[in-house]
Amino acid sequence: MIGLGRMGANMTQRLLLAGHKIVVYDQNSDAVTASRAGGAVAATSVAELVDKLSAPRAVWIMLPAGTVTDTVIDELAGLLAPGDAVIDGGNANYKDTLRRGEQLSHRGIHLLDAGTSGGVWGLAEGYSLMVGGDLDTFRRLEPIFQALAPAEDKGYSHVGPTGAGHFTKMVHNGVEYALMQAYAEGFELLQAKQGDFDLDLTAIAKTWQHGSVVRSWLLDLAVRALEDDPALESLSAYVDDSGEGRWTVNESVELGIPTPAITAALYQRFRSRQEEPFGARLLAALRNQFGGHAVRTSNRETE
Incomplete structure:
Protein backbone atom coordinates (compact mmCIF):
# COMPACT_ATOMS: atom_id res chain seq x y z
CA MET A 1 0.00 0.00 0.00
CA ILE A 2 1.31 3.43 -0.98
CA GLY A 3 0.19 6.62 0.74
CA LEU A 4 -0.99 5.60 4.17
CA GLY A 5 -2.43 8.63 5.91
CA ARG A 6 -4.94 7.89 8.65
CA MET A 7 -7.44 6.08 6.46
CA GLY A 8 -4.76 4.07 4.65
CA ALA A 9 -3.18 3.07 7.95
CA ASN A 10 -6.55 1.86 9.26
CA MET A 11 -7.13 -0.14 6.09
CA THR A 12 -3.67 -1.69 6.43
CA GLN A 13 -4.43 -2.66 10.01
CA ARG A 14 -7.74 -4.24 9.02
CA LEU A 15 -6.03 -6.30 6.31
CA LEU A 16 -3.32 -7.40 8.74
CA LEU A 17 -5.96 -8.50 11.25
CA ALA A 18 -7.48 -10.63 8.47
CA GLY A 19 -4.14 -12.36 7.92
CA HIS A 20 -3.00 -10.64 4.72
CA LYS A 21 0.67 -9.90 4.11
CA ILE A 22 1.08 -6.17 3.57
CA VAL A 23 4.08 -4.19 2.32
CA VAL A 24 3.74 -0.45 2.96
CA TYR A 25 5.39 2.72 1.74
CA ASP A 26 4.67 6.36 2.43
CA GLN A 27 6.73 9.54 2.20
CA ASN A 28 5.89 10.00 5.88
CA SER A 29 8.30 7.62 7.61
CA ASP A 30 6.30 7.82 10.85
CA ALA A 31 3.29 6.31 9.08
CA VAL A 32 5.44 3.47 7.78
CA THR A 33 6.92 2.88 11.24
CA ALA A 34 3.45 2.70 12.79
CA SER A 35 2.26 0.17 10.20
CA ARG A 36 5.42 -1.90 10.63
CA ALA A 37 4.74 -2.03 14.37
CA GLY A 38 1.36 -3.52 13.50
CA GLY A 39 2.91 -6.29 11.42
CA ALA A 40 3.37 -4.78 7.97
CA VAL A 41 6.59 -5.08 5.99
CA ALA A 42 8.17 -1.66 5.47
CA ALA A 43 9.60 -0.32 2.20
CA THR A 44 11.69 2.78 1.72
CA SER A 45 10.61 3.44 -1.88
CA VAL A 46 7.99 2.51 -4.43
CA ALA A 47 10.56 0.33 -6.21
CA GLU A 48 11.38 -1.56 -3.03
CA LEU A 49 7.70 -2.07 -2.30
CA VAL A 50 7.14 -3.62 -5.72
CA ASP A 51 10.28 -5.76 -5.33
CA LYS A 52 8.99 -7.20 -2.04
CA LEU A 53 5.69 -8.34 -3.53
CA SER A 54 5.14 -11.73 -5.16
CA ALA A 55 3.70 -11.92 -8.68
CA PRO A 56 1.01 -11.36 -9.67
CA ARG A 57 1.32 -8.20 -7.59
CA ALA A 58 -1.44 -5.96 -6.29
CA VAL A 59 -0.53 -2.43 -5.23
CA TRP A 60 -3.17 -0.39 -3.41
CA ILE A 61 -2.66 3.38 -3.54
CA MET A 62 -4.38 5.91 -1.28
CA LEU A 63 -3.38 9.33 -2.58
CA PRO A 64 -4.92 12.77 -3.16
CA ALA A 65 -6.63 13.28 -6.51
CA GLY A 66 -4.61 14.82 -9.31
CA THR A 67 -0.91 15.10 -10.04
CA VAL A 68 0.42 13.04 -7.15
CA THR A 69 -1.66 10.03 -8.24
CA ASP A 70 -0.48 10.44 -11.83
CA THR A 71 3.14 10.56 -10.67
CA VAL A 72 2.89 7.35 -8.66
CA ILE A 73 0.96 5.47 -11.35
CA ASP A 74 3.57 6.54 -13.93
CA GLU A 75 6.26 5.13 -11.65
CA LEU A 76 4.35 1.90 -11.05
CA ALA A 77 3.79 1.47 -14.78
CA GLY A 78 7.55 1.16 -15.22
CA LEU A 79 7.98 -1.27 -12.32
CA LEU A 80 5.07 -3.69 -12.56
CA ALA A 81 4.71 -6.60 -14.99
CA PRO A 82 1.82 -7.83 -17.15
CA GLY A 83 -0.82 -9.44 -14.97
CA ASP A 84 -0.11 -7.17 -12.01
CA ALA A 85 -2.80 -4.83 -10.69
CA VAL A 86 -3.06 -1.34 -9.24
CA ILE A 87 -5.98 -0.60 -6.93
CA ASP A 88 -6.73 3.10 -6.60
CA GLY A 89 -8.71 3.58 -3.39
CA GLY A 90 -8.48 7.38 -3.38
CA ASN A 91 -11.17 9.82 -4.47
CA ALA A 92 -9.96 10.24 -8.04
CA ASN A 93 -12.02 11.86 -10.77
CA TYR A 94 -13.39 8.99 -12.84
CA LYS A 95 -12.27 10.69 -16.07
CA ASP A 96 -8.67 10.58 -14.81
CA THR A 97 -9.23 6.93 -13.91
CA LEU A 98 -10.33 6.11 -17.46
CA ARG A 99 -7.13 7.68 -18.79
CA ARG A 100 -4.94 5.89 -16.24
CA GLY A 101 -6.64 2.58 -16.90
CA GLU A 102 -5.91 2.86 -20.61
CA GLN A 103 -2.30 3.84 -19.87
CA LEU A 104 -1.75 0.76 -17.70
CA SER A 105 -3.62 -1.60 -20.02
CA HIS A 106 -1.05 -0.96 -22.76
CA ARG A 107 1.47 -2.64 -20.45
CA GLY A 108 -0.87 -5.48 -19.50
CA ILE A 109 -1.41 -4.03 -16.01
CA HIS A 110 -4.93 -3.94 -14.58
CA LEU A 111 -6.41 -0.92 -12.80
CA LEU A 112 -9.19 -1.42 -10.28
CA ASP A 113 -10.75 1.81 -9.05
CA ALA A 114 -12.11 1.18 -5.57
CA GLY A 115 -14.36 3.97 -4.40
CA THR A 116 -13.94 3.73 -0.63
CA SER A 117 -16.24 5.08 2.06
CA GLY A 118 -15.88 4.65 5.80
CA GLY A 119 -13.40 7.29 6.86
CA VAL A 120 -11.85 7.01 10.30
CA TRP A 121 -14.54 4.50 11.35
CA GLY A 122 -13.59 1.94 8.73
CA LEU A 123 -11.19 0.05 10.99
CA ALA A 124 -13.94 -0.81 13.46
CA GLU A 125 -17.00 -0.81 11.19
CA GLY A 126 -15.58 -1.88 7.84
CA TYR A 127 -15.50 0.01 4.55
CA SER A 128 -18.02 0.38 1.76
CA LEU A 129 -16.20 -0.46 -1.47
CA MET A 130 -17.42 0.29 -4.99
CA VAL A 131 -15.00 -1.41 -7.37
CA GLY A 132 -14.59 -0.84 -11.09
CA GLY A 133 -12.32 -2.71 -13.48
CA ASP A 134 -11.65 -6.09 -15.05
CA LEU A 135 -14.01 -8.67 -13.52
CA ASP A 136 -11.47 -11.50 -13.44
CA THR A 137 -8.96 -9.28 -11.65
CA PHE A 138 -11.66 -8.25 -9.20
CA ARG A 139 -12.45 -11.88 -8.46
CA ARG A 140 -8.77 -12.68 -7.94
CA LEU A 141 -8.42 -9.86 -5.46
CA GLU A 142 -11.86 -10.23 -3.89
CA PRO A 143 -10.45 -11.53 -0.56
CA ILE A 144 -8.89 -8.08 -0.07
CA PHE A 145 -12.24 -6.37 -0.47
CA GLN A 146 -13.96 -8.94 1.74
CA ALA A 147 -11.43 -8.27 4.50
CA LEU A 148 -12.00 -4.51 4.29
CA ALA A 149 -15.80 -4.65 4.02
CA PRO A 150 -18.12 -4.90 7.03
CA ALA A 151 -18.64 -8.60 6.20
CA GLU A 152 -17.57 -11.07 3.53
CA ASP A 153 -20.98 -10.89 1.87
CA LYS A 154 -21.91 -7.22 2.22
CA GLY A 155 -20.57 -3.71 1.82
CA TYR A 156 -18.64 -4.22 -1.42
CA SER A 157 -19.41 -4.97 -5.05
CA HIS A 158 -18.02 -4.93 -8.57
CA VAL A 159 -19.98 -2.04 -10.08
CA GLY A 160 -18.66 -2.06 -13.65
CA PRO A 161 -15.59 -1.53 -15.86
CA THR A 162 -12.68 0.77 -15.10
CA GLY A 163 -13.95 4.19 -14.00
CA ALA A 164 -17.27 2.89 -12.69
CA GLY A 165 -15.96 2.60 -9.13
CA HIS A 166 -14.83 6.20 -8.87
CA PHE A 167 -17.95 7.42 -10.70
CA THR A 168 -20.17 5.59 -8.23
CA LYS A 169 -18.20 6.98 -5.27
CA ARG A 273 -16.39 30.13 3.99
CA GLN A 274 -17.24 33.74 3.18
CA GLU A 275 -17.23 36.56 5.71
CA GLU A 276 -19.58 39.38 4.76
CA PRO A 277 -19.94 38.14 1.15
CA PHE A 278 -20.15 40.82 -1.53
CA GLY A 279 -23.33 39.37 -3.02
CA ALA A 280 -25.21 39.69 0.27
CA ARG A 281 -23.99 43.27 0.70
CA LEU A 282 -25.20 44.09 -2.80
CA LEU A 283 -28.64 42.66 -1.93
CA ALA A 284 -28.77 44.99 1.09
CA ALA A 285 -27.71 47.92 -1.08
CA LEU A 286 -30.40 47.23 -3.68
CA ARG A 287 -33.17 47.03 -1.06
CA ASN A 288 -31.99 50.35 0.30
CA GLN A 289 -31.81 51.95 -3.15
CA PHE A 290 -35.26 50.99 -4.42
CA GLY A 291 -37.21 50.92 -1.18
CA GLY A 292 -35.31 52.94 1.34
CA HIS A 293 -35.05 49.88 3.56
CA ALA A 294 -32.75 50.14 6.54
CA VAL A 295 -29.26 48.72 6.25
CA ARG A 296 -26.55 47.92 8.74
CA THR A 297 -23.21 49.58 8.25
CA SER A 298 -20.05 47.56 8.12
CA ASN A 299 -17.12 47.77 10.50
CA ARG A 300 -14.93 47.96 7.38
CA GLU A 301 -15.51 51.71 7.24
CA THR A 302 -13.87 52.22 10.64
CA GLU A 303 -11.03 49.74 10.27
Missing part, protein backbone atom coordinates in the same frame (compact mmCIF):
# COMPACT_ATOMS: atom_id res chain seq x y z
CA MET A 170 -18.50 10.48 -6.73
CA VAL A 171 -22.29 10.21 -6.80
CA HIS A 172 -22.21 8.65 -3.31
CA ASN A 173 -20.41 11.73 -1.99
CA GLY A 174 -22.86 14.05 -3.71
CA VAL A 175 -25.72 12.27 -1.94
CA GLU A 176 -23.75 12.59 1.30
CA TYR A 177 -23.54 16.37 0.82
CA ALA A 178 -27.31 16.64 0.45
CA LEU A 179 -28.06 14.41 3.44
CA MET A 180 -25.69 16.36 5.68
CA GLN A 181 -27.23 19.65 4.55
CA ALA A 182 -30.75 18.41 5.30
CA TYR A 183 -29.76 17.44 8.85
CA ALA A 184 -27.97 20.78 9.31
CA GLU A 185 -31.00 22.79 8.20
CA GLY A 186 -33.44 20.76 10.29
CA PHE A 187 -31.41 21.10 13.47
CA GLU A 188 -30.93 24.81 12.84
CA LEU A 189 -34.71 25.19 12.79
CA LEU A 190 -34.95 23.27 16.06
CA GLN A 191 -32.17 25.34 17.61
CA ALA A 192 -34.00 28.56 16.64
CA LYS A 193 -37.01 27.47 18.72
CA GLN A 194 -35.07 26.31 21.77
CA GLY A 195 -36.09 29.43 23.68
CA ASP A 196 -39.81 28.91 23.03
CA PHE A 197 -40.02 25.16 23.59
CA ASP A 198 -36.96 24.38 25.71
CA LEU A 199 -35.90 21.87 23.06
CA ASP A 200 -33.16 19.38 23.85
CA LEU A 201 -31.50 18.80 20.49
CA THR A 202 -29.48 15.83 21.70
CA ALA A 203 -32.59 14.09 23.06
CA ILE A 204 -34.46 14.78 19.81
CA ALA A 205 -31.61 13.36 17.74
CA LYS A 206 -31.56 10.25 19.94
CA THR A 207 -35.32 9.87 19.48
CA TRP A 208 -34.92 9.99 15.71
CA GLN A 209 -32.32 7.21 15.89
CA HIS A 210 -35.05 4.62 16.57
CA GLY A 211 -38.04 3.94 14.38
CA SER A 212 -37.80 7.18 12.40
CA VAL A 213 -37.56 7.20 8.62
CA VAL A 214 -34.66 9.69 8.93
CA ARG A 215 -32.50 7.45 11.13
CA SER A 216 -29.03 6.87 9.70
CA TRP A 217 -25.35 6.60 10.55
CA LEU A 218 -25.02 10.33 9.86
CA LEU A 219 -27.66 10.92 12.51
CA ASP A 220 -25.71 8.68 14.90
CA LEU A 221 -22.67 10.88 14.30
CA ALA A 222 -24.78 13.99 14.91
CA VAL A 223 -25.74 12.55 18.29
CA ARG A 224 -22.06 12.06 19.14
CA ALA A 225 -21.29 15.65 18.17
CA LEU A 226 -24.19 17.06 20.19
CA GLU A 227 -23.31 14.98 23.23
CA ASP A 228 -19.76 16.32 23.12
CA ASP A 229 -20.79 19.95 22.57
CA PRO A 230 -24.58 20.57 22.70
CA ALA A 231 -24.35 24.12 21.35
CA LEU A 232 -21.42 23.31 19.01
CA GLU A 233 -19.67 26.34 20.48
CA SER A 234 -16.23 24.90 19.84
CA LEU A 235 -16.73 24.91 16.06
CA SER A 236 -16.80 27.63 13.44
CA ALA A 237 -19.34 27.56 10.60
CA TYR A 238 -16.62 26.97 7.99
CA VAL A 239 -17.37 23.83 5.93
CA ASP A 240 -14.76 22.56 3.49
CA ASP A 241 -15.25 20.34 0.46
CA SER A 242 -12.78 17.86 -1.00
CA GLY A 243 -13.93 18.03 -4.61
CA GLU A 244 -16.31 15.12 -5.18
CA GLY A 245 -19.41 17.28 -4.76
CA ARG A 246 -18.10 19.66 -7.44
CA TRP A 247 -17.47 16.75 -9.80
CA THR A 248 -21.00 15.45 -9.17
CA VAL A 249 -22.57 18.82 -9.95
CA ASN A 250 -20.39 19.25 -13.06
CA GLU A 251 -21.44 15.80 -14.25
CA SER A 252 -25.11 16.62 -13.71
CA VAL A 253 -24.68 19.70 -15.91
CA GLU A 254 -22.93 17.68 -18.65
CA LEU A 255 -25.65 15.03 -18.58
CA GLY A 256 -28.54 17.47 -18.21
CA ILE A 257 -29.70 15.66 -15.06
CA PRO A 258 -31.03 18.07 -12.40
CA THR A 259 -29.51 17.63 -8.94
CA PRO A 260 -30.90 20.64 -7.04
CA ALA A 261 -30.40 19.28 -3.52
CA ILE A 262 -26.78 18.24 -4.11
CA THR A 263 -26.03 21.51 -5.91
CA ALA A 264 -27.55 23.63 -3.15
CA ALA A 265 -25.59 21.71 -0.53
CA LEU A 266 -22.34 22.35 -2.39
CA TYR A 267 -23.09 26.06 -2.75
CA GLN A 268 -23.93 26.27 0.94
CA ARG A 269 -20.44 25.01 1.70
CA PHE A 270 -18.99 27.74 -0.47
CA ARG A 271 -21.08 30.33 1.37
CA SER A 272 -19.95 29.05 4.76
Whole structure:
Protein backbone atom coordinates (compact mmCIF):
# COMPACT_ATOMS: atom_id res chain seq x y z
CA MET A 1 0.00 0.00 0.00
CA ILE A 2 1.31 3.43 -0.98
CA GLY A 3 0.19 6.62 0.74
CA LEU A 4 -0.99 5.60 4.17
CA GLY A 5 -2.43 8.63 5.91
CA ARG A 6 -4.94 7.89 8.65
CA MET A 7 -7.44 6.08 6.46
CA GLY A 8 -4.76 4.07 4.65
CA ALA A 9 -3.18 3.07 7.95
CA ASN A 10 -6.55 1.86 9.26
CA MET A 11 -7.13 -0.14 6.09
CA THR A 12 -3.67 -1.69 6.43
CA GLN A 13 -4.43 -2.66 10.01
CA ARG A 14 -7.74 -4.24 9.02
CA LEU A 15 -6.03 -6.30 6.31
CA LEU A 16 -3.32 -7.40 8.74
CA LEU A 17 -5.96 -8.50 11.25
CA ALA A 18 -7.48 -10.63 8.47
CA GLY A 19 -4.14 -12.36 7.92
CA HIS A 20 -3.00 -10.64 4.72
CA LYS A 21 0.67 -9.90 4.11
CA ILE A 22 1.08 -6.17 3.57
CA VAL A 23 4.08 -4.19 2.32
CA VAL A 24 3.74 -0.45 2.96
CA TYR A 25 5.39 2.72 1.74
CA ASP A 26 4.67 6.36 2.43
CA GLN A 27 6.73 9.54 2.20
CA ASN A 28 5.89 10.00 5.88
CA SER A 29 8.30 7.62 7.61
CA ASP A 30 6.30 7.82 10.85
CA ALA A 31 3.29 6.31 9.08
CA VAL A 32 5.44 3.47 7.78
CA THR A 33 6.92 2.88 11.24
CA ALA A 34 3.45 2.70 12.79
CA SER A 35 2.26 0.17 10.20
CA ARG A 36 5.42 -1.90 10.63
CA ALA A 37 4.74 -2.03 14.37
CA GLY A 38 1.36 -3.52 13.50
CA GLY A 39 2.91 -6.29 11.42
CA ALA A 40 3.37 -4.78 7.97
CA VAL A 41 6.59 -5.08 5.99
CA ALA A 42 8.17 -1.66 5.47
CA ALA A 43 9.60 -0.32 2.20
CA THR A 44 11.69 2.78 1.72
CA SER A 45 10.61 3.44 -1.88
CA VAL A 46 7.99 2.51 -4.43
CA ALA A 47 10.56 0.33 -6.21
CA GLU A 48 11.38 -1.56 -3.03
CA LEU A 49 7.70 -2.07 -2.30
CA VAL A 50 7.14 -3.62 -5.72
CA ASP A 51 10.28 -5.76 -5.33
CA LYS A 52 8.99 -7.20 -2.04
CA LEU A 53 5.69 -8.34 -3.53
CA SER A 54 5.14 -11.73 -5.16
CA ALA A 55 3.70 -11.92 -8.68
CA PRO A 56 1.01 -11.36 -9.67
CA ARG A 57 1.32 -8.20 -7.59
CA ALA A 58 -1.44 -5.96 -6.29
CA VAL A 59 -0.53 -2.43 -5.23
CA TRP A 60 -3.17 -0.39 -3.41
CA ILE A 61 -2.66 3.38 -3.54
CA MET A 62 -4.38 5.91 -1.28
CA LEU A 63 -3.38 9.33 -2.58
CA PRO A 64 -4.92 12.77 -3.16
CA ALA A 65 -6.63 13.28 -6.51
CA GLY A 66 -4.61 14.82 -9.31
CA THR A 67 -0.91 15.10 -10.04
CA VAL A 68 0.42 13.04 -7.15
CA THR A 69 -1.66 10.03 -8.24
CA ASP A 70 -0.48 10.44 -11.83
CA THR A 71 3.14 10.56 -10.67
CA VAL A 72 2.89 7.35 -8.66
CA ILE A 73 0.96 5.47 -11.35
CA ASP A 74 3.57 6.54 -13.93
CA GLU A 75 6.26 5.13 -11.65
CA LEU A 76 4.35 1.90 -11.05
CA ALA A 77 3.79 1.47 -14.78
CA GLY A 78 7.55 1.16 -15.22
CA LEU A 79 7.98 -1.27 -12.32
CA LEU A 80 5.07 -3.69 -12.56
CA ALA A 81 4.71 -6.60 -14.99
CA PRO A 82 1.82 -7.83 -17.15
CA GLY A 83 -0.82 -9.44 -14.97
CA ASP A 84 -0.11 -7.17 -12.01
CA ALA A 85 -2.80 -4.83 -10.69
CA VAL A 86 -3.06 -1.34 -9.24
CA ILE A 87 -5.98 -0.60 -6.93
CA ASP A 88 -6.73 3.10 -6.60
CA GLY A 89 -8.71 3.58 -3.39
CA GLY A 90 -8.48 7.38 -3.38
CA ASN A 91 -11.17 9.82 -4.47
CA ALA A 92 -9.96 10.24 -8.04
CA ASN A 93 -12.02 11.86 -10.77
CA TYR A 94 -13.39 8.99 -12.84
CA LYS A 95 -12.27 10.69 -16.07
CA ASP A 96 -8.67 10.58 -14.81
CA THR A 97 -9.23 6.93 -13.91
CA LEU A 98 -10.33 6.11 -17.46
CA ARG A 99 -7.13 7.68 -18.79
CA ARG A 100 -4.94 5.89 -16.24
CA GLY A 101 -6.64 2.58 -16.90
CA GLU A 102 -5.91 2.86 -20.61
CA GLN A 103 -2.30 3.84 -19.87
CA LEU A 104 -1.75 0.76 -17.70
CA SER A 105 -3.62 -1.60 -20.02
CA HIS A 106 -1.05 -0.96 -22.76
CA ARG A 107 1.47 -2.64 -20.45
CA GLY A 108 -0.87 -5.48 -19.50
CA ILE A 109 -1.41 -4.03 -16.01
CA HIS A 110 -4.93 -3.94 -14.58
CA LEU A 111 -6.41 -0.92 -12.80
CA LEU A 112 -9.19 -1.42 -10.28
CA ASP A 113 -10.75 1.81 -9.05
CA ALA A 114 -12.11 1.18 -5.57
CA GLY A 115 -14.36 3.97 -4.40
CA THR A 116 -13.94 3.73 -0.63
CA SER A 117 -16.24 5.08 2.06
CA GLY A 118 -15.88 4.65 5.80
CA GLY A 119 -13.40 7.29 6.86
CA VAL A 120 -11.85 7.01 10.30
CA TRP A 121 -14.54 4.50 11.35
CA GLY A 122 -13.59 1.94 8.73
CA LEU A 123 -11.19 0.05 10.99
CA ALA A 124 -13.94 -0.81 13.46
CA GLU A 125 -17.00 -0.81 11.19
CA GLY A 126 -15.58 -1.88 7.84
CA TYR A 127 -15.50 0.01 4.55
CA SER A 128 -18.02 0.38 1.76
CA LEU A 129 -16.20 -0.46 -1.47
CA MET A 130 -17.42 0.29 -4.99
CA VAL A 131 -15.00 -1.41 -7.37
CA GLY A 132 -14.59 -0.84 -11.09
CA GLY A 133 -12.32 -2.71 -13.48
CA ASP A 134 -11.65 -6.09 -15.05
CA LEU A 135 -14.01 -8.67 -13.52
CA ASP A 136 -11.47 -11.50 -13.44
CA THR A 137 -8.96 -9.28 -11.65
CA PHE A 138 -11.66 -8.25 -9.20
CA ARG A 139 -12.45 -11.88 -8.46
CA ARG A 140 -8.77 -12.68 -7.94
CA LEU A 141 -8.42 -9.86 -5.46
CA GLU A 142 -11.86 -10.23 -3.89
CA PRO A 143 -10.45 -11.53 -0.56
CA ILE A 144 -8.89 -8.08 -0.07
CA PHE A 145 -12.24 -6.37 -0.47
CA GLN A 146 -13.96 -8.94 1.74
CA ALA A 147 -11.43 -8.27 4.50
CA LEU A 148 -12.00 -4.51 4.29
CA ALA A 149 -15.80 -4.65 4.02
CA PRO A 150 -18.12 -4.90 7.03
CA ALA A 151 -18.64 -8.60 6.20
CA GLU A 152 -17.57 -11.07 3.53
CA ASP A 153 -20.98 -10.89 1.87
CA LYS A 154 -21.91 -7.22 2.22
CA GLY A 155 -20.57 -3.71 1.82
CA TYR A 156 -18.64 -4.22 -1.42
CA SER A 157 -19.41 -4.97 -5.05
CA HIS A 158 -18.02 -4.93 -8.57
CA VAL A 159 -19.98 -2.04 -10.08
CA GLY A 160 -18.66 -2.06 -13.65
CA PRO A 161 -15.59 -1.53 -15.86
CA THR A 162 -12.68 0.77 -15.10
CA GLY A 163 -13.95 4.19 -14.00
CA ALA A 164 -17.27 2.89 -12.69
CA GLY A 165 -15.96 2.60 -9.13
CA HIS A 166 -14.83 6.20 -8.87
CA PHE A 167 -17.95 7.42 -10.70
CA THR A 168 -20.17 5.59 -8.23
CA LYS A 169 -18.20 6.98 -5.27
CA MET A 170 -18.50 10.48 -6.73
CA VAL A 171 -22.29 10.21 -6.80
CA HIS A 172 -22.21 8.65 -3.31
CA ASN A 173 -20.41 11.73 -1.99
CA GLY A 174 -22.86 14.05 -3.71
CA VAL A 175 -25.72 12.27 -1.94
CA GLU A 176 -23.75 12.59 1.30
CA TYR A 177 -23.54 16.37 0.82
CA ALA A 178 -27.31 16.64 0.45
CA LEU A 179 -28.06 14.41 3.44
CA MET A 180 -25.69 16.36 5.68
CA GLN A 181 -27.23 19.65 4.55
CA ALA A 182 -30.75 18.41 5.30
CA TYR A 183 -29.76 17.44 8.85
CA ALA A 184 -27.97 20.78 9.31
CA GLU A 185 -31.00 22.79 8.20
CA GLY A 186 -33.44 20.76 10.29
CA PHE A 187 -31.41 21.10 13.47
CA GLU A 188 -30.93 24.81 12.84
CA LEU A 189 -34.71 25.19 12.79
CA LEU A 190 -34.95 23.27 16.06
CA GLN A 191 -32.17 25.34 17.61
CA ALA A 192 -34.00 28.56 16.64
CA LYS A 193 -37.01 27.47 18.72
CA GLN A 194 -35.07 26.31 21.77
CA GLY A 195 -36.09 29.43 23.68
CA ASP A 196 -39.81 28.91 23.03
CA PHE A 197 -40.02 25.16 23.59
CA ASP A 198 -36.96 24.38 25.71
CA LEU A 199 -35.90 21.87 23.06
CA ASP A 200 -33.16 19.38 23.85
CA LEU A 201 -31.50 18.80 20.49
CA THR A 202 -29.48 15.83 21.70
CA ALA A 203 -32.59 14.09 23.06
CA ILE A 204 -34.46 14.78 19.81
CA ALA A 205 -31.61 13.36 17.74
CA LYS A 206 -31.56 10.25 19.94
CA THR A 207 -35.32 9.87 19.48
CA TRP A 208 -34.92 9.99 15.71
CA GLN A 209 -32.32 7.21 15.89
CA HIS A 210 -35.05 4.62 16.57
CA GLY A 211 -38.04 3.94 14.38
CA SER A 212 -37.80 7.18 12.40
CA VAL A 213 -37.56 7.20 8.62
CA VAL A 214 -34.66 9.69 8.93
CA ARG A 215 -32.50 7.45 11.13
CA SER A 216 -29.03 6.87 9.70
CA TRP A 217 -25.35 6.60 10.55
CA LEU A 218 -25.02 10.33 9.86
CA LEU A 219 -27.66 10.92 12.51
CA ASP A 220 -25.71 8.68 14.90
CA LEU A 221 -22.67 10.88 14.30
CA ALA A 222 -24.78 13.99 14.91
CA VAL A 223 -25.74 12.55 18.29
CA ARG A 224 -22.06 12.06 19.14
CA ALA A 225 -21.29 15.65 18.17
CA LEU A 226 -24.19 17.06 20.19
CA GLU A 227 -23.31 14.98 23.23
CA ASP A 228 -19.76 16.32 23.12
CA ASP A 229 -20.79 19.95 22.57
CA PRO A 230 -24.58 20.57 22.70
CA ALA A 231 -24.35 24.12 21.35
CA LEU A 232 -21.42 23.31 19.01
CA GLU A 233 -19.67 26.34 20.48
CA SER A 234 -16.23 24.90 19.84
CA LEU A 235 -16.73 24.91 16.06
CA SER A 236 -16.80 27.63 13.44
CA ALA A 237 -19.34 27.56 10.60
CA TYR A 238 -16.62 26.97 7.99
CA VAL A 239 -17.37 23.83 5.93
CA ASP A 240 -14.76 22.56 3.49
CA ASP A 241 -15.25 20.34 0.46
CA SER A 242 -12.78 17.86 -1.00
CA GLY A 243 -13.93 18.03 -4.61
CA GLU A 244 -16.31 15.12 -5.18
CA GLY A 245 -19.41 17.28 -4.76
CA ARG A 246 -18.10 19.66 -7.44
CA TRP A 247 -17.47 16.75 -9.80
CA THR A 248 -21.00 15.45 -9.17
CA VAL A 249 -22.57 18.82 -9.95
CA ASN A 250 -20.39 19.25 -13.06
CA GLU A 251 -21.44 15.80 -14.25
CA SER A 252 -25.11 16.62 -13.71
CA VAL A 253 -24.68 19.70 -15.91
CA GLU A 254 -22.93 17.68 -18.65
CA LEU A 255 -25.65 15.03 -18.58
CA GLY A 256 -28.54 17.47 -18.21
CA ILE A 257 -29.70 15.66 -15.06
CA PRO A 258 -31.03 18.07 -12.40
CA THR A 259 -29.51 17.63 -8.94
CA PRO A 260 -30.90 20.64 -7.04
CA ALA A 261 -30.40 19.28 -3.52
CA ILE A 262 -26.78 18.24 -4.11
CA THR A 263 -26.03 21.51 -5.91
CA ALA A 264 -27.55 23.63 -3.15
CA ALA A 265 -25.59 21.71 -0.53
CA LEU A 266 -22.34 22.35 -2.39
CA TYR A 267 -23.09 26.06 -2.75
CA GLN A 268 -23.93 26.27 0.94
CA ARG A 269 -20.44 25.01 1.70
CA PHE A 270 -18.99 27.74 -0.47
CA ARG A 271 -21.08 30.33 1.37
CA SER A 272 -19.95 29.05 4.76
CA ARG A 273 -16.39 30.13 3.99
CA GLN A 274 -17.24 33.74 3.18
CA GLU A 275 -17.23 36.56 5.71
CA GLU A 276 -19.58 39.38 4.76
CA PRO A 277 -19.94 38.14 1.15
CA PHE A 278 -20.15 40.82 -1.53
CA GLY A 279 -23.33 39.37 -3.02
CA ALA A 280 -25.21 39.69 0.27
CA ARG A 281 -23.99 43.27 0.70
CA LEU A 282 -25.20 44.09 -2.80
CA LEU A 283 -28.64 42.66 -1.93
CA ALA A 284 -28.77 44.99 1.09
CA ALA A 285 -27.71 47.92 -1.08
CA LEU A 286 -30.40 47.23 -3.68
CA ARG A 287 -33.17 47.03 -1.06
CA ASN A 288 -31.99 50.35 0.30
CA GLN A 289 -31.81 51.95 -3.15
CA PHE A 290 -35.26 50.99 -4.42
CA GLY A 291 -37.21 50.92 -1.18
CA GLY A 292 -35.31 52.94 1.34
CA HIS A 293 -35.05 49.88 3.56
CA ALA A 294 -32.75 50.14 6.54
CA VAL A 295 -29.26 48.72 6.25
CA ARG A 296 -26.55 47.92 8.74
CA THR A 297 -23.21 49.58 8.25
CA SER A 298 -20.05 47.56 8.12
CA ASN A 299 -17.12 47.77 10.50
CA ARG A 300 -14.93 47.96 7.38
CA GLU A 301 -15.51 51.71 7.24
CA THR A 302 -13.87 52.22 10.64
CA GLU A 303 -11.03 49.74 10.27
